Amino acid sequence: MKSKYFILLFLMLLVSCSNSPKTHFDIVETLVKDKVLNDAEKFLDLEPITVTAHTSKRSAGTKHDFYSEGDYWWPNPEDPNGPYIRKDGLSNPDNFVAHRRSMIRLSQISGALASAYLITKDDVYLQNLMPHLKAWFVDDGTKMNPHLLYAQAIKGRVTGRGIGIIDTIHLIEVSLAVEVIEDSYIYNKEDIIAIKDWFSKYLNWLTTHEYGIKERDNGNNHSTCWAMQVAAFARLVGNKEQMLFCKNLFKKTLLPEQMAKDGSFPKELARTKPYGYSIFNLDAMTGLAQLLTSKEENIFKYVTKDGKSLKLGMQFLYPYLNDKNTWPFKKDVMHWDEWPTKQPSLLFAGLQFQQNNYIETWAVLPQIPNNPEIVRNMPIRYPLLWVKE
Numbered sequence: 001m002k003s004k005y006f007i008l009l010f011l012m013l014l015v016s017c018s019n020s021p022k023t024h025f026d027i028v029e030t031l032v033k034d035k036v037l038n039d040a041e042k043f044l045d046l047e048p049i050t051v052t053a054h055t056s057k058r059s060a061g062t063k064h065d066f067y068s069e070g071d072y073w074w075p076n077p078e079d080p081n082g083p084y085i086r087k088d089g090l091s092n093p094d095n096f097v098a099h100r101r102s103m104i105r106l107s108q109i110s111g112a113l114a115s116a117y118l119i120t121k122d123d124v125y126l127q128n129l130m131p132h133l134k135a136w137f138v139d140d141g142t143k144m145n146p147h148l149l150y151a152q153a154i155k156g157r158v159t160g161r162g163i164g165i166i167d168t169i170h171l172i173e174v175s176l177a178v179e180v181i182e183d184s185y186i187y188n189k190e191d192i193i194a195i196k197d198w199f200s201k202y203l204n205w206l207t208t209h210e211y212g213i214k215e216r217d218n219g220n221n222h223s224t225c226w227a228m229q230v231a232a233f234a235r236l237v238g239n240k241e242q243m244l245f246c247k248n249l250f251k252k253t254l255l256p257e258q259m260a261k262d263g264s265f266p267k268e269l270a271r272t273k274p275y276g277y278s279i280f281n282l283d284a285m286t287g288l289a290q291l292l293t294s295k296e297e298n299i300f301k302y303v304t305k306d307g308k309s310l311k312l313g314m315q316f317l318y319p320y321l322n323d324k325n326t327w328p329f330k331k332d333v334m335h336w337d338e339w340p341t342k343q344p345s346l347l348f349a350g351l352q353f354q355q356n357n358y359i360e361t362w363a364v365l366p367q368i369p370n371n372p373e374i375v376r377n378m379p380i381r382y383p384l385l386w387v388k389e
Contacts, residue, residue: 024351024387031347031363032384033119040116043109044128048135050106050142054098060159061150064143066103068167069095070152083156089272089333091373100167104375106132107170111382114177118384123186129177130187136174137198138191146202148211162211163218166225168202169379172232172287175199176385179236196237203233207242216249220267221281224254228284231291247292251302254285259308263316273332276339279321280377282313286345287379289352290386300352314349314358321346322361334373341368344380351387 052063059067071091073084109132117125135142151164178195181187206212207230215226227246234242258281260266268277289299289310303309320327321340332339342365350358368378380386 025384027351027359028347028384028387029119031359032115032382035367036112036115036119036382036384039108039112040125043112044124046109046128046132048106048132048142049102050136051099051102051144052142053102056096056098058096058153058155059150060153062145064145065150066099066144066148066167067150068097068100068152068164070154070161070163071095071097073154073157075155084154091334097372100170100376101372103167103170106136107173107379108381110177111173111385114173114180115382115384117180117184118388123184126181126184126186129181130191133174133178133181133195134191138194143198146198147205147209160211162214163222165206165211165215165229166222168229169225169284170376171202172229172379173382173385175232175236180385180388199233200237200239203230203237203239203242206230206233207245220258220265221277221284224258224281224284224288227254228288228291231288235291243292246288247297247299250285250288250292250299251304254288255302255308255310256304256306259313261306261308263308263312263314265313269329273334274329275320275324275327275332276335276377278317279340279343279345282310282317282345283343283378283380285313286310286348287386290348293352298352300349310349311353314345314353314355317345318358318361321365322357335371338369338371338374341366341374341378344383344386347383348386 051066055063056067058069059065061067069092070084070086072086072088073095074087074090074092076082076085110129113125113129116122137143148160148165148168150160151167152161153159153164154161178192178199182192206226207216212226215222217223218226227249230242231246234240234246258265258267265278265281268274268281271277286300292299300310303311321343324340342362346358346362346365349355350362368374368381
């Protein structure tokens with residue numbers, strides 16, 4: 001019954017009368033409106049929580065420096081006080097992740113309130129969002145320093161790593177929310193200048209510091225997520241040079257070097273959580289394409305000389321998103337049961353390729369579960385922000 005309902009809905013939406021075609025925004029708004037408004041109601045009147053609210057004695061930084069610890073690193077049973085050892089795919093629940101949780105909270109608040117404003121045009125949503133943005137990026141007492149020197153540290157090994165840059169994927173929807181505020185003209189000009197200045201400084205750090213360079217060249221989903229961040233932050237601050245760099249990186253490196261000829265991602269399939277990582281990387285690639293696509297060029301339609309494309313990647317993964325039981329590879333060592341959820345790749349690809357079955361599958365999949373492991377790998381929570389153009 002549910003499946004038939006959504007087939008009918010999308011026939012009505014996508015095959016609309018020729019003089020009144022439905023936009024991507026219209027379609028997504030229909031799908032997410034109730035969820036967005038319910039979420040936004042929960043986020044009204046909350047107090048800001050930034051990195052200064054929690055500290056860790058293991059951090060080499062100050063209270064204004066973002067700090068996290070590598071998820072897959074554990075105490076060594078043979079040397080409990082010595083350097084941690086790696087257990088790929090197995091997250092250590094005792095590691096410090098308070099800053100990441102606070103950033104995810106900011107992302108959720110930003111995404112919900114900005115999306116609610118796009119739907120209702122009610123100023124109250126943006127008025128409630130601004131204190132959070134000022135606390136994180138403007139106010140001297142609470143703001144975060146614009147770098148990630150101490151992310152995903154490992155006890156006894158390193159005080160921070162380039163690989164930790166993936167933690168700030170949760171600032172992407174924050175930057176998209178800032179765009180909404182700027183377009184609304186409901187803001188203090190000086191505050192917006194200060195917020196954009198923070199993102200400009202962080203963008204410069206991402207693209208020039210050795211950690212950023214290493215993350216860019218990582219070669220798997222980390223490289224994709226680096227590019228998605230750089231594209232989003234560059235778009236916010238009007239850095240056309242970095243936008244063009246990300247476009248070329250996608251065409252010449254990310255897509256041809258990460259995707260196999262069958263549309264799979266071999267480096268993700270080789271992990272201990274091949275299903276989750278394959279989904280995550282395709283989500284990030286379609287998110288990147290959504291950010292880079294313009295009236296002049298649709299990145300979703302780009303095809304390499306040997307036939308690799310986002311369309312091919314979606315064709316490979318879709319059967320396993322539609323029916324996980326058909327997955328022919330090994331199961332993930334953790335959180336197998338929680339995937340898939342409302343994967344944005346289904347929605348974005350469905351809209352771009354006019355594949356109603358992708359959108360139907362997205363619509364009937366469960367909402368993002370309240371599971372820290374899943375939430376940290378779902379930075380695209382409010383797709384209305386991504387299709388507002």
